[in-house]
Amino acid sequence: MxxxxxxxxxxxxxxxxPVLMPVLLCLTLALTIGTAEAQLFWKKKPAPSITINAPEPVKSLLQTHFQAPAAPLTDEFARAAFERRAHREIRELLATEGYFNPTIAVLPAPPDKPPVLEVIPGPQTLVAVISIEVKGDLAIKEPGRLARIEKLRAAWPLRTGQPFRSLMWDEAKALLLSSVTSEEYPAAQIEESRAEVDAASSQARLWVTVNSGPAVRYGPLIIKGLSRYDESLIRGLAPFKTGDPYKRDELLAFQTKLQNMPQFSSAVVHIDTDPVVHQAAPVEVVLSEAxxxxxxxxxxxxxxxxxxxxxxxxxxxxxxxxxxxxxxxxxxxxxxxxxxxxxxxxxxxxxxxxxxxxxxxxxxxxxxxxxxxxxxxxxxxxxxxxxxxxxxxxxxxxxxxxxxxxxxxxxxxxxxxxxxxxxxxxxxxxxxxxxxxxxxxxxxxxxxxxxxxxxxxxxxxxxxxxxxxxxxxxxxxxxxxxxxxxxxxxxxxxxxxxxxxxxxxxxxxxxxxxxxxxxxxxxxxxxxxxxxxxxxxxxxxxxxxxxxxxxxxxxxxxxxxxxxxxxxxxxxxxxxxxxxxxxxxxxxxxxxxxxxxx
The missing domain is CATH 2.40.160.50 (membrane protein fhac: a member of the omp85/tpsb transporter family)
Incomplete structure (x- = not known):
């Protein structure tokens, strides 16, 4: 029927x-916000306390990260104090971009003009030598491992001839470690990293040593937090089995799948990285039922x-x-x-x-x-x-x-x-x-x-x-x-x-x-x-x-x-x-x- x-x-x-009330409310809020933004935009900006004279992009770096004086430099004492701070902070700032021999000076200006902060960065330091060494199980001379090491070296982003920047140096090390820990070696560590800068020749020599530790294989699945559901529900969703080599993406995908299930409000998946159990590392699943x-x-x-x-x-x-x-x-x-x-x-x-x-x-x-x-x-x-x-x-x-x-x-x-x-x-x-x-x-x-x-x-x-x-x-x-x-x-x-x-x-x-x-x-x-x-x-x-x-x-x-x-x-x-x-x-x-x- x-x-x-x-x-x-x-x-x-x-x-x-009543139906139109949300519409009127949205219009009112939008007009209020727009008016406030316009007032801020047209507000007269205060006159600068100093003028920065430096080549681009150094000038943009200083304007973004270096704090100018809050008030005009009206006497020699204020000017000297600012110059000492500028020397210290600007040298540290420019060093992150590979400039280790800058010239910094505060130049006088006419009475109606702000002082000039002149920055000559000098030559930028370039990468001259890169050495990436591997220890641990990954260093065993075997075709598969040797190919992986060469792939890690080829993926190193900070190349010879490029400017040596602190941020890129840190990012390159983080990328190298992430690549090693993504498969088989979750306990890998950077054992040594060293950057030697020759200011006279504006060259940097880089050394990195990674210790992979032992190769890790999945062990038993330990499930915690279940009261309403059978463990077979979780075991059937695992994308790996005991004895398979560890892969980070598999573990993250497993955790995401559990987190997205409406039966659970939270899920955390963790593998034991203790070298003692590397041949059968337990995988712990901690669940909170929704x-x-x-x-x-x-x-x-x-x-x-x-x-x-x-x-x-x-x-x-x-x-x-x-x-x-x-x-x-x-x-x-x-x-x-x-x-x-x-x-x-x-x-x-x-x-x-x-x-x-x-x-x-x-x-x-x-x-x-x-x-x-x-x-x-x-x-x-x-x-x-x-x-x-x-x-x-x-x-x-x-x-x-x-x-x-x-x-x-x-x-x-x-x-x-x-x-x-x-x-x-x-x-x-x-x-x-x-x-x-x-x-x-x-x-x-x-x-x-x-x-x-x-x-x-x-x-x-x-x-x-x-x-x-x-x-x-x-x-x-x-x-x-x-x-x-x-x-x-x-x-x-x-x-x-x-x-x-x-x-x-x-x-x-x-x-x-x-x-x-x-x-x-x-x-x-x-x-x-x-x-x-x-x-x-x-x-x-x-x-x-x-x-x-x-x-x-x-x-x-x-x-x-x-x-x-x-x-x-x-x-x-x-x-x-x-x-x-x-x-x-x-x-x-x-x-x-x-x-x-x-």
Whole structure:
């Protein structure tokens, strides 16, 4: 029996004053911050107490790291005290850049001018000799070890003929030690490091000796902190077995996998580096179990679907078998959803299976739909790549105002590939996300229409300086089918609204059927957006969107939306408040989304 007669029929409602309060608050804060920034920018800077005369980039180094006098040097006593401090601090500062024979003087100036700090850095010291020696097990004359030593020497970044800088010297030693400890030798140490500088010839001779210690192999897995779960759950996730050579990346990946599991609030993985047990070093796993069951509620608002409230129930140990059960009831003005999923524990390869069901009602652009869906899938997360292969059955009651009422069903095979490479998953500034999806159904197998849906989306963030970010987005979709009729809306396309074409209402771009807008078989949209961050958390953006959805390519009529908005890195996630103009109808529309969990 289907739930159509019993599902509540919510209708769109006008936006009330309480809903607009977050918008007004964001605008007020943004204007206040912008005014404060402008006042600081235009504030008159005090006159400098000294003038620095030095070649670039030494001048920039001094301006950044050397503290000028807080007050003008009005007498000889103040000038002499400053000159003594300048000699001491500037020599130390220039030595870090390889200048060991600088000439430093404070020159007098006319009464109306500040004194001149003249710095002649002298010749920069260059690296003349590099010696990297290895002791311990790694020094055994064996082809594999010899090749690894040569690889370590070839990767040494501070080359002969390069300037000798303290920072690069320290970084080179740290990189060398990290490379040795990454595989087999976690207890390796730098036994000796020496840099001899000949100031007369401006040359530096470098010596480094690394003691690898003994080669370490994995021993028994010692698990602590479990009370609800069996140790076999953890042992099955370990990417190594007893006797394998130690690899740091394996251990870190194992720890990260455990930390990401909802069953645990924390996880620490550590190997014993005592040379006595190097042939079978114990691996200790210390776990803290998370709360098994959790109920949470939340509220929010989006210009796409209106105000919303939701309640979520999660059980991380269903049937005492570490199976995760998650359910949510979400009520929005234009969409109401009841969903539940069961997820198995990801295995060593990051693969898990899921089973779920959804009941959903929408009322968008005069198209009312009620959808019931069940499905099962095979999911995998490997590094930056996420894949999903699922089989879904769904029934959709479709009622466009002024159009043809119909009930469609399909059994679809659905494949997803997503590659994510960004510097920050929540607030990306550099990187990209690519998503590919293919789905299809057949009349021969529980579907009302033959179809194959294809979809591609690419998002790209590029940093411009310290405070600017260029964002590009593009998406294409095409559903191969004799007709759009008989295909559920999930496998067709509409456009408009947030993350689509701003300046037009949510899903208002598509195929006109009566007075409703329904999904078509073709989609193409794109975005170019430029963000400027005024402070760490507040920014502004300008953008242009273009795109459309239609039933065929020759009916595709891309529209343009453009405008600007405010950006906020809120504690609960990114917030965007945009005012956009739809070029087709000339109307201004606001796009906004925020969510709060309780």
């Amino acid at each position: 289907f739930i159509t007669p019993y599902f509540p029929r919510f209708r769109s409602a006008p936006i009330s004053i 709360q098994t069951q959790r109920v949470s509620i939340g509220a929010g608002y989006s210009s796409n679907t209106g105000a919303r409230g939701e309640i979520n129930y999660t059980n991380n140990n269903l049937l005492d078998d570490a199976v995760r059960f998650n359910s949510v009831l979400r009520l929005e003005q234009k969409r109401q959803t009841l969903a539940a999923t069961l997820d198995s524990v990801p295995n060593q390869a990051g693969r898990w299976f899921s089973l779920g069901g959804t009941a959903e009602r929408t009322s968008i652009q005069n198209l009312d739909t009620i959808r019931e869906k069940v499905g099962m899938g095979r999911n995998q997360l490997s590094g930056n790549t996420e894949t999903r292969l699922a089989i879904n059955w769904q029934r959709e009651d479709r009622d466009p105002k002024g159009g043809v009422h119909s009930v469609n069903q399909t059994l679809a095979l659905d494949g997803l590939l997503r590659y994510r490479s960004v510097d920050n998953p929540l607030f990306p500034r550099d990187g990209s996300v690519t998503e590919l999806r293919v789905a299809g159904g057949s009349k021969q197998v529980l579907s009302d229409q033959d179809f194959v849906r294809t979809y591609a989306r690419h998002q790209f963030w590029y940093p411009v300086g310290d405070r600017h970010v260029l964002f590009l987005r593009g998406e294409l979709g095409y559903t191969f089918a004799p007709s759009r009729f008989g295909i559920p809306q999930e496998y067709l396309f509409r456009a408009g609204g947030i993350q689509s074409v701003r300046g037009y209402p949510f899903q208002s771009l598509g195929v006109q059927e009566g007075s409703a807008v329904v999904g078509g078989r073709v989609l193409a949209t794109a975005t170019i957006e430029y963000n400027h961050w005024v402070t760490q958390n507040w920014g502004a953006a300008i953008f242009t969107d273009i795109g459309d959805a239609a039933d065929t390519w020759h009916r595709l009529d891309p529209v343009v939306g453009y405008g600007g908005g405010i950006r906020w890195r809120s504690p609960v996630g990114p917030l965007a408040l945009d005012l956009a103009r739809g070029h087709r109808d000339g109307k201004l529309r606001m796009h906004f989304s925020i969510a709060v969990a309780f």
